[in-house]
Amino acid sequence: MKKKKVLSMILAAAMVMGTIAGCGGKEETDTAAQQGTEDSQDESQGGDKVQITFLNGFTGGDGDYMRKITDGFNASQDQYEIVESQEKDHLTNYKANGADMVVIQGSELYTYMADGMIQDVSSLYETAGLSLDDFVDAAQDIVSLDDGIYAFPLDIHPLTMFYNKELVPEAPTTYEELVELNTKLQSENKDVYAMAVPGAGLSEWYYMMLAAQNGVEFEADGACDFATDAFADTLMKWHDVIFVDKVSPANMGLDGEFTSFAKTADDVTVQSAVALTGPWYYTAALEVYGENLGIAPVPLIGTEQTTYAGSHNIAVSATVTEEEKLAGIAEFFKYMYTPENLVNWADAGQTPVHKETLEQIKADPEKYPLPAVNAEQVGNAKIAPQVYNVSGQMAYINETVFGKIVSEENLTKEDLMTELEKATETARQVADEE
Numbered sequence: 001m002k003k004k005k006v007l008s009m010i011l012a013a014a015m016v017m018g019t020i021a022g023c024g025g026k027e028e029t030d031t032a033a034q035q036g037t038e039d040s041q042d043e044s045q046g047g048d049k050v051q052i053t054f055l056n057g058f059t060g061g062d063g064d065y066m067r068k069i070t071d072g073f074n075a076s077q078d079q080y081e082i083v084e085s086q087e088k089d090h091l092t093n094y095k096a097n098g099a100d101m102v103v104i105q106g107s108e109l110y111t112y113m114a115d116g117m118i119q120d121v122s123s124l125y126e127t128a129g130l131s132l133d134d135f136v137d138a139a140q141d142i143v144s145l146d147d148g149i150y151a152f153p154l155d156i157h158p159l160t161m162f163y164n165k166e167l168v169p170e171a172p173t174t175y176e177e178l179v180e181l182n183t184k185l186q187s188e189n190k191d192v193y194a195m196a197v198p199g200a201g202l203s204e205w206y207y208m209m210l211a212a213q214n215g216v217e218f219e220a221d222g223a224c225d226f227a228t229d230a231f232a233d234t235l236m237k238w239h240d241v242i243f244v245d246k247v248s249p250a251n252m253g254l255d256g257e258f259t260s261f262a263k264t265a266d267d268v269t270v271q272s273a274v275a276l277t278g279p280w281y282y283t284a285a286l287e288v289y290g291e292n293l294g295i296a297p298v299p300l301i302g303t304e305q306t307t308y309a310g311s312h313n314i315a316v317s318a319t320v321t322e323e324e325k326l327a328g329i330a331e332f333f334k335y336m337y338t339p340e341n342l343v344n345w346a347d348a349g350q351t352p353v354h355k356e357t358l359e360q361i362k363a364d365p366e367k368y369p370l371p372a373v374n375a376e377q378v379g380n381a382k383i384a385p386q387v388y389n390v391s392g393q394m395a396y397i398n399e400t401v402f403g404k405i406v407s408e409e410n411l412t413k414e415d416l417m418t419e420l421e422k423a424t425e426t427a428r429q430v431a432d433e434e
Contacts, residue, residue, distance in 0.1 A: 049081040050328045054314075055099035057090040060280070065348035072344075073335045080328035100320050101329060104151065106142035106311035107384035107391075113150050114388055114434055118315040120148035127330035130337055136379045139353035142311050145386065151313035152333055155350045156378040158309035159205050159276055160370070162261065162285045163294040167192070167273035171296035178274070178299060182247045185273060196260040196272040197238055197248040203402040204384075204394060205278070205308050206257075210234050212382035213302025219385045223431035224393045227420040232413050235405050235420075237301070243409045248272070251407050262288045282349055282370050295373045309381035312350075346371045351378050388434040393427035 058066050063086045070082040087093055094102045095117070104112055112118045125131060132140045132149065139153035163171055167185065172178045172194075182194035197206060211218075211234050218224040218231070242250050249270050252260060259268050261275035262284060275285070276298055285293050298307045316329060336342055342357040351374040352358060358375050365372035384390045401419045404411055 049079060050324045051081050051083050052101065052325060052328050052332065053099040054082050054084045054101045055090050055094055056084070056086055056103035057088060058086050058103070059088050061283070062345075062348040062350060065344045065350075068344045069336055069341055070332075072341060073332050076335060077331070080331060082332055098317055098319060100317055100325060101332075102315055102317065103154070103312050104315050105383075106151075106153075106156075106313055107386060109143065109150050109313060109315065110145055110386040111388050111390070112315065113145055116318055118150055119318045119320070120150060121152065121316050122149045124316065124326065124330045124333065125149060125152075127327065128334040128337070130333060134337065134355055136353045136355060136358065138309075138379055138381050138383075139311065142383060142386075143313055151315040152337075153353045154312040154314055155345060155352050156309045156311045156374075156381050156383075157279050157351060158307045158374055158377040158381045159202075159209050159298050160279050160282075160307075160374060160377070161296045161298050162275045162277060162281070163296065164261070164273050164289060165292040165294050168294065171294055172274065172299050173296075174299055175301040178247055178301075179245055181273065182245070186246075191270045193249055193260075193270060193272050194247045195274045195276060196252045196257045196270070197242055197406055198256040198258075199251060199253045199403060199406045201255040202257060202277060203406075204398050206238060206276070207235055207397070207402060207405075208382070208384065209276070209298060209306075209308035210237060210302050212306045212308055213300065213304050215302075215304060219387055222387050222434065224385055224387060224390070224424070224427040226397060226423040226427065227417060232416050232420060234302075235401070235416060236413055238402075239405045239411060242406060250409070258284075261285070279349060279351075279370055279374060295369055297373065297377050306380045306382055307377050309378070309383055311353075311383055351375060353378055387431060389430050392430040395430075396423040396426045 054070065056066065066086070067084060070084045074081050085099070090102070091104070104118070109118070132144070135153045138156060143149055143151040143153055161171065168181060172181055178194045185192045185194060211231060214230060214234050216228070216230045216234055218226065242248050257272070257275050258277045258281050260270055260272040261277070263271045275281070320326060320329070337354050339357045339360045342352050342354055343360060345352050346357070346361050346368050349370050351371045352361070361368045361371045362375045384394065387393060401416070401423060404416070404419065
């Protein structure tokens with residue numbers, strides 16, 4: 001495969017990452033998805049079906065698989081119609097124009113609840129014949145807020161490990177094994193490292209993954225408290241990975257964890273044998289390595305085997321009060337949460353958190369290689385703190401602090417604590433906007 005083709009796939013995967021991590025992005029509308037919505041609306045003109053609008057950000061390849069589910073529901077009965085719209089910046093559209101159902105990242109659910117934009121769907125679970133117990137524990141925690149249930153869990157997409165089987169015959173499971181691997185690789189070629197720590201892009205996923213593995217908690221009265229010894233030690237671990245153990249090169253830049261692994265861009269001079277990255281890069285990685293691509297859970301770098309993740313959840317607008325429409329929404333969820341229908345989402349490379357569907361995925365790892373691996377991780381994966389405007393609260397860490405970690409060799413823990421105090425003050429200011 002030529003470098004230019006694979007690089008275009010990497011860029012496409014990065015766009016999908018924006019969709020997965022934030023369920024949105026640029027202020028553009030996916031033309032095909034929009035046309036599908038218009039066609040659906042045209043076909044239903046003059047009909048008696050109750051229309052239910054469904055807004056999501058699945059503008060990558062996963063959108064086709066979600067449409068299989070909604071089209072299947074529409075064809076399965078003649079009383080309701082899901083009118084689906086897939087848009088890159090779907091949450092901006094939702095805030096401006098609304099929709100009956102909307103996909104929201106788990107870490108953002110609290111904000112939408114606090115702003116009165118979504119409703120408690122406990123009664124819809126009952127109507128649909130569903131229970132929180134139908135979902136993995138981590139998903140239950142995500143949608144349970146203030147003694148209510150504010151969404152239906154769809155998936156959890158965790159940080160995942162890809163590895164090059166030509167350089168790594170077996171997946172490393174611990175940090176010590178990564179160090180051993182790095183020593184071997186460096187002895188053979190100084191331009192080949194065990195892994196690469198990105199300077200931007202997935203920086204949040206890196207420090208939050210290790211924070212989760214070290215049991216670091218952030219929430220303090222609705223704000224993130226970053227100025228703790230435990231979090232400082234977590235960040236300094238990544239600093240040591242680069243500058244002390246030299247398991248990763250320094251200053252890898254945007255998405256460096258994957259561009260060095262795929263080694264397709266002309267300006268990439270080093271190669272990493274392992275990539276701790278997002279599952280949205282699977283297709284691009286498979287194009288590069290084919291049968292030599294390995295997939296595994298992230299290694300144990302801290303003290304507890306877990307990882308950081310995003311999650312897609314379907315919420316219902318607070319404005320939906322019509323009994324007919326609520327009944328239709330319940331019927332849709334009843335249809336969706338069956339293995340024969342929800343497995344379409346696994347076909348997209350996603351990892352549904354519905355237990356019965358998850359068991360079907362684990363039973364067929366050859367058909368679902370990526371979801372089958374991530375099925376091992378979703379049960380105890382951690383998401384960002386569910387506080388008001390969490391992305392704003394974490395912005396100073398993402399935009400300033402982590403850059404110092406990966407670029408300043410002489411950075412001390414004392415220097416870092418000063419920065420973490422600034423980050424905590426920023427988080428408090430954002431929290432006060434609630």
